[in-house]
Amino acid sequence: xxxxxxxxxxxxxxxxxxxxxxxxxxxxxxxxxxxxxxxxxxxxxxxxxxxxxxxxxxxxxxxxxxxxxxxxxxxxxxxxxxxxxxxxxxxxxxxxxx
Numbered sequence: 001x002x003x004x005x006x007x008x009x010x011x012x013x014x015x016x017x018x019x020x021x022x023x024x025x026x027x028x029x030x031x032x033x034x035x036x037x038x039x040x041x042x043x044x045x046x047x048x049x050x051x052x053x054x055x056x057x058x059x060x061x062x063x064x065x066x067x068x069x070x071x072x073x074x075x076x077x078x079x080x081x082x083x084x085x086x087x088x089x090x091x092x093x094x095x096x097x098x
Contacts, residue, residue, distance in 0.1 A: 002044075002047040002048055003047050003050060003075070003078070003079050003080050004047075004078065004079040004080070005043055005046075005047055005079065005080050005081075005082065006079050006080070006081050006082070007081070007082045008081060008082060008083050008084070010083070010084060011072075011082045011083055011084050011085055014084060014085040014086070015036075015039070015085050018035070018069070018085060018087070019032040019035065019036060020032075022035065035066075035067060035069075038066050038067055039066050039069075039071065039085070042064055042066045042071060043071075043082070045064075046064060046071075046073060046080055047080060050075045050080060051075065052064065053071075053073065056072070056097075058097055060074050060075070061073070061074050061083065061097055062074070062075070065088070068087060068088050068089055069085055069086065069087055069088060070084075070085075070086045070087075070088050070095075071084075071085055072084040072085075072086065072097050083097050084096070084097050
């Protein structure tokens with residue numbers, strides 16, 4: 001059974017900022033739309049197979065790679081919370097999940 005997906009405020013902001021950045025950078029919404037579709041497909045996979053992502057060193061937090069982005073999430077009994085969308089080309093020391 002698929003679990004409900006919820007986005008943390010931080011993850012929503014990161015998603016919006018990422019899509020907006022690529023729209024402005026490319027002067028087109030094409031890449032942003034493509035990236036958003038990839039993210040949605042992977043979220044569907046996560047909702048169907050909750051533990052498909054790799055476990056992290058943070059208790060209960062898993063990560064899945066979507067293009068150049070790391071999608072961090074946490075599974076609970078009732079839902080899956082998307083915690084962060086992190087550009088993997090940035091310094092890993094900048095990762096701040098919570």
